[in-house]
Every structure is written in structure tokens, then in C-alpha cells.
Amino acid sequence: MNIGIIGAGTVGGTLGRAWARRGHQILYGARDPSEGRVRELREKLGADAKVGTVAGAAAFGEVILLATPWSGTEQALRSAGNLSGKIVLDATNPLKADLSGLALGHTTSGGEQVAAWAAGAKVVKIFNTTGFGNMENPKYGETAATMFYCGDDEAAKATGARLAADLGFEPVDAGPLAQARTLEPLALLWISLAYFQKQGPNIAFKLLRR
Amino acid sequence: MNIGIIGAGTVGGTLGRAWARRGHQILYGARDPSEGRVRELREKLGADAKVGTVAGAAAFGEVILLATPWSGTEQALRSAGNLSGKIVLDATNPLKADLSGLALGHTTSGGEQVAAWAAGAKVVKIFNTTGFGNMENPKYGETAATMFYCGDDEAAKATGARLAADLGFEPVDAGPLAQARTLEPLALLWISLAYFQKQGPNIAFKLLRR
Structure with a gap:
């Protein structure tokens, strides 16, 4: 399966590598797909990792994994372009920066x-x-x-x-x-x-x- | 341990019976501790079940189990009287009546x-x-x-x-x-x-x- 991964942090990277080992095709979308940044990402993701733009990863994937920090999520989705009909696996959590709670829908108990x-x-x-x-x-x-x-x-x-x-x-x-x-x-x-x-x-x- | 149980529904009743079998002393607090109601509760809770007022159960317990439906919780706590220093085991959930969500702190995701x-x-x-x-x-x-x-x-x-x-x-x-x-x-x-x-x-x- 072709999987576009938006957010190449620990979750995106771990899932990407694990799926790649099982034969899935992975394209990571980077906010800044400059040569230097791609080299940097490959050190983390593996030398063979394919890295493109966020829009490129979104277009590539039959499935999009969204694994961004909450603060970058809205912008990442804007950069992804039209996602109509796409399967988006949302692994994000609307966490407050200090992990003390959720920034949405979660103010008391x-x-x-x-x-x-x-x-x-x-x-x-x-x-x-x-x-x-x-x-x-x-x-x-x-x-x-x-x-x-x-x-x-x-x-x-x-x-x-x-x-x-x-x-x-x-x-x-x-x-x-x-x-x-x-x-x-x-x-x-x-x-x-x-x-x-x-x-x-x-x-x-x-x-x-x- | 002396345990006062406020809310003699399935959760309160199940825990009360299970703790009683293990040697704890249980007093159920009923909103309406009339003779008829107590007889009714004992059919559910067991013939030996001790049933008193909510305030009585609260005074009796070293530990108070709160197992009321959410809609009755505020009133039950008012009836319990001064709980300062008491251990209250809160088994409630602020559920909407149709279980579709929480009535508090939980409006989106x-x-x-x-x-x-x-x-x-x-x-x-x-x-x-x-x-x-x-x-x-x-x-x-x-x-x-x-x-x-x-x-x-x-x-x-x-x-x-x-x-x-x-x-x-x-x-x-x-x-x-x-x-x-x-x-x-x-x-x-x-x-x-x-x-x-x-x-x-x-x-x-x-x-x-x-």
C-alpha cells in the first residue's frame, strides 16, 4: 500500500519504518523539503527513506498518516491540499504543550x-x-x-x-x-x-x- | 473497614456485596429509607443488607463509595452532610442520559x-x-x-x-x-x-x- 506520512517525528518515523519493512511504500512529507533537511531526515528515517513535500506525500498516499504535533496540524492539512476521499489515519492528540491536558473538549471532569x-x-x-x-x-x-x-x-x-x-x-x-x-x-x-x-x-x- | 455506599444501583450493590463477602461492614444510604423501600432494597442487596439514610451512610463509613447516577449526584452529596476529611471513592461518570457523551468537559475532539x-x-x-x-x-x-x-x-x-x-x-x-x-x-x-x-x-x- 502507498502510504503518505505527514509528520516525520517519532510516531511517523516508527510507523513508516515498520510498515516499510512489511512491504508498504512510504513517502514522508516534509514542511521544508530542502536538500539539507531531507539529508537530515534520512539520518533519522533511514537512508532509503523517500521524502517530498507535504502535498506530494498527500497525493502519493492511498492512505495518509497524520502524525504532526497538534500545533502544526492545521497548517499541515492546509499544505496537504485537497484530501477529499482520502483515508487519513489521525494519530494526533490535541495535547497542551506540557501534556497536562487536552486543548480541546476537555476542561473539567x-x-x-x-x-x-x-x-x-x-x-x-x-x-x-x-x-x-x-x-x-x-x-x-x-x-x-x-x-x-x-x-x-x-x-x-x-x-x-x-x-x-x-x-x-x-x-x-x-x-x-x-x-x-x-x-x-x-x-x-x-x-x-x-x-x-x-x-x-x-x-x-x-x-x-x- | 466500614464502608458507606451512596447509590444502591448495580455498581453500588455489586461492590457492596463483594466487599461484604470479604469481611467489610457495609451501610447503604437510601434517599428514601422508608420501611417499604428498605424491604425493596434488601431484595436486591441481600436480606442482611443494612440500609439507612444517606447522611447515616456517610457518617458510618471510614470510606464512602459514591455510585449515584450523575443527575442525582449533587443532591446525594448535599444529603450526605459534611464530608470534610472523608475518603470518597467516586465511581460516577457525568454521562449524558443516552450515553452518547459526557455532560462535562467533553464537547469535541x-x-x-x-x-x-x-x-x-x-x-x-x-x-x-x-x-x-x-x-x-x-x-x-x-x-x-x-x-x-x-x-x-x-x-x-x-x-x-x-x-x-x-x-x-x-x-x-x-x-x-x-x-x-x-x-x-x-x-x-x-x-x-x-x-x-x-x-x-x-x-x-x-x-x-x-
């Missing part, structure tokens, strides 16, 4: 609202990301489903974690309470998969490690 | 913005929820990490899924493009775990099934 209502309480966001069937039995064969949690009080979080472990979950600390902004959408993902995507409720998230 | 900028393109949100090391090698022992994706065009999604499978991922369809509102926060969760929680980048999400 239920967890934070709960903390405001329950003045002075040590709020832990937990048990919100999976179905009750998993709370009944979090074991998938030998594997314990993960229970993500977050909060601003370490002792309260440890208590939440212990209570999750009591049930057989593997508790995983997701950070401060503002991470409810990620755990609440995770719940929505679970719901979407279980019900709208018809996978049913016998699904659970697991954090793999190696 | 980068994926949808990309689709607006790339007019006419078939946008698939994919490869945004994990680190590049996992894109290089998505295998954790025998287990393939999951790659969630979403979009509004089925053929484009199938292409994205095939390209993820090419790399060794297990692709999982998360639904329409608006699900980018869940996959983008999932990326933020990954980032938080890998970097802020110091788990490092050799972590990945897996959808378990049974």
Missing part, C-alpha cells in the same frame, strides 16, 4: 466537580471505568483486569487501591484527580465497546507491562 | 476538528493511544497490545485496522469518529502513566475478553 461539591473530602476517582460484572469478577483466566484510579490525597488513594485489590483487580495509580478527565472518557470507551460496538460486558482494560 | 479541516477526507482516529515503542513492537510476551480506532467510514476504518494488524496490534473498533473524545483522553492516560507516574513507556492497553 465529574471527579473535580464532585470534589468541589464534597468540600474538604478526599476524593478518589475509581471504579468508574468498567462494568459491574467485572467488579463482581475481575479475573480473565489468570489475568486480573486493571482498575485505574486517581486523586489528590495519597492515603485516600492507597485505601481505594486496597479495596480494588480486595476484589481481585490490579489497581493502577493514574495520578492526580484531574486525571478523572481521562478516566471518565475511558468509561465512555468501555460503554461504547460493550454496548454500541456489541462486544458485550465481558470485556475489561488491562495495562500490559514488559 | 481533535479527530472531529481534523475532519472539519480535511474537508471530505475519511478520517480514522488511530495510533494515537500508545507510545512509539509499542508501535515498533506491540507484543507483550504472547499478548498483542490493543489498538483502538474510530471513524465514520467503514472501509477507511478497515484499512486502518489492517495497517495496525500489520504491525502486530490487535485492532479494536471503538465506533464513530466522535469516539475520538474517548481515545484522546486515553492517550493522555497513557502519557500520565508512562511519564508522570513513572511506569515508563513499556506499558500498553489490552482489551481483555472472556
Whole structure:
């Protein structure tokens, strides 16, 4: 498959090289496809890497991988030209520069609202990301489903974690309470998969490690 | 541990029963603790279930589990009284009534913005929820990490899924493009775990099934 990659950073480069090894044709689109810059990119992407303009990569690809930093995304898409009918695999995230949150659609959470209502309480966001069937039995064969949690009080979080472990979950600390902004959408993902995507409720998230 | 449970629905009931079996003391707080209602709740929660007022459950618990529907959450917390210093395990999600999204902090996504900028393109949100090391090698022992994706065009999604499978991922369809509102926060969760929680980048999400 011909794949045009817009954004030759770590994600674009890693995917490009991995796909190339599997026989796909890759053209990277560079914002500045000058000779010097292309040489520089090839040091990173591999000596055989084909680098052209953003518009060239967009025209080349049956599939366009968009792997730009969020701040460059609008301009990159403008440079790409007409993408009507193209398959665009969007690997971007509208991250704030310090990774503290999303710049779009993501300004608060239920967890934070709960903390405001329950003045002075040590709020832990937990048990919100999976179905009750998993709370009944979090074991998938030998594997314990993960229970993500977050909060601003370490002792309260440890208590939440212990209570999750009591049930057989593997508790995983997701950070401060503002991470409810990620755990609440995770719940929505679970719901979407279980019900709208018809996978049913016998699904659970697991954090793999190696 | 003494646990007060506010919200005796499926989540509150399941957790309460499971914790009770493991030796914890449970008191459910009911909005209406009349004799008839308590009898009704005990049919669901178990004949031995202790049911009191919301304020009683809040006072009883070293730990309060909040498992109310979002629409009842503010009122439940008002009924609970002073929670200062209490550990509140917040299992709620600010879900819209039809589960189509979150009622708070969640009004759009980068994926949808990309689709607006790339007019006419078939946008698939994919490869945004994990680190590049996992894109290089998505295998954790025998287990393939999951790659969630979403979009509004089925053929484009199938292409994205095939390209993820090419790399060794297990692709999982998360639904329409608006699900980018869940996959983008999932990326933020990954980032938080890998970097802020110091788990490092050799972590990945897996959808378990049974």
C-alpha cells in the first residue's frame, strides 16, 4: 500500500519504518523539503527513506498518516491540499504543550466537580471505568483486569487501591484527580465497546507491562 | 473497614456485596429509607443488607463509595452532610442520559476538528493511544497490545485496522469518529502513566475478553 506520512517525528518515523519493512511504500512529507533537511531526515528515517513535500506525500498516499504535533496540524492539512476521499489515519492528540491536558473538549471532569461539591473530602476517582460484572469478577483466566484510579490525597488513594485489590483487580495509580478527565472518557470507551460496538460486558482494560 | 455506599444501583450493590463477602461492614444510604423501600432494597442487596439514610451512610463509613447516577449526584452529596476529611471513592461518570457523551468537559475532539479541516477526507482516529515503542513492537510476551480506532467510514476504518494488524496490534473498533473524545483522553492516560507516574513507556492497553 502507498502510504503518505505527514509528520516525520517519532510516531511517523516508527510507523513508516515498520510498515516499510512489511512491504508498504512510504513517502514522508516534509514542511521544508530542502536538500539539507531531507539529508537530515534520512539520518533519522533511514537512508532509503523517500521524502517530498507535504502535498506530494498527500497525493502519493492511498492512505495518509497524520502524525504532526497538534500545533502544526492545521497548517499541515492546509499544505496537504485537497484530501477529499482520502483515508487519513489521525494519530494526533490535541495535547497542551506540557501534556497536562487536552486543548480541546476537555476542561473539567465529574471527579473535580464532585470534589468541589464534597468540600474538604478526599476524593478518589475509581471504579468508574468498567462494568459491574467485572467488579463482581475481575479475573480473565489468570489475568486480573486493571482498575485505574486517581486523586489528590495519597492515603485516600492507597485505601481505594486496597479495596480494588480486595476484589481481585490490579489497581493502577493514574495520578492526580484531574486525571478523572481521562478516566471518565475511558468509561465512555468501555460503554461504547460493550454496548454500541456489541462486544458485550465481558470485556475489561488491562495495562500490559514488559 | 466500614464502608458507606451512596447509590444502591448495580455498581453500588455489586461492590457492596463483594466487599461484604470479604469481611467489610457495609451501610447503604437510601434517599428514601422508608420501611417499604428498605424491604425493596434488601431484595436486591441481600436480606442482611443494612440500609439507612444517606447522611447515616456517610457518617458510618471510614470510606464512602459514591455510585449515584450523575443527575442525582449533587443532591446525594448535599444529603450526605459534611464530608470534610472523608475518603470518597467516586465511581460516577457525568454521562449524558443516552450515553452518547459526557455532560462535562467533553464537547469535541481533535479527530472531529481534523475532519472539519480535511474537508471530505475519511478520517480514522488511530495510533494515537500508545507510545512509539509499542508501535515498533506491540507484543507483550504472547499478548498483542490493543489498538483502538474510530471513524465514520467503514472501509477507511478497515484499512486502518489492517495497517495496525500489520504491525502486530490487535485492532479494536471503538465506533464513530466522535469516539475520538474517548481515545484522546486515553492517550493522555497513557502519557500520565508512562511519564508522570513513572511506569515508563513499556506499558500498553489490552482489551481483555472472556
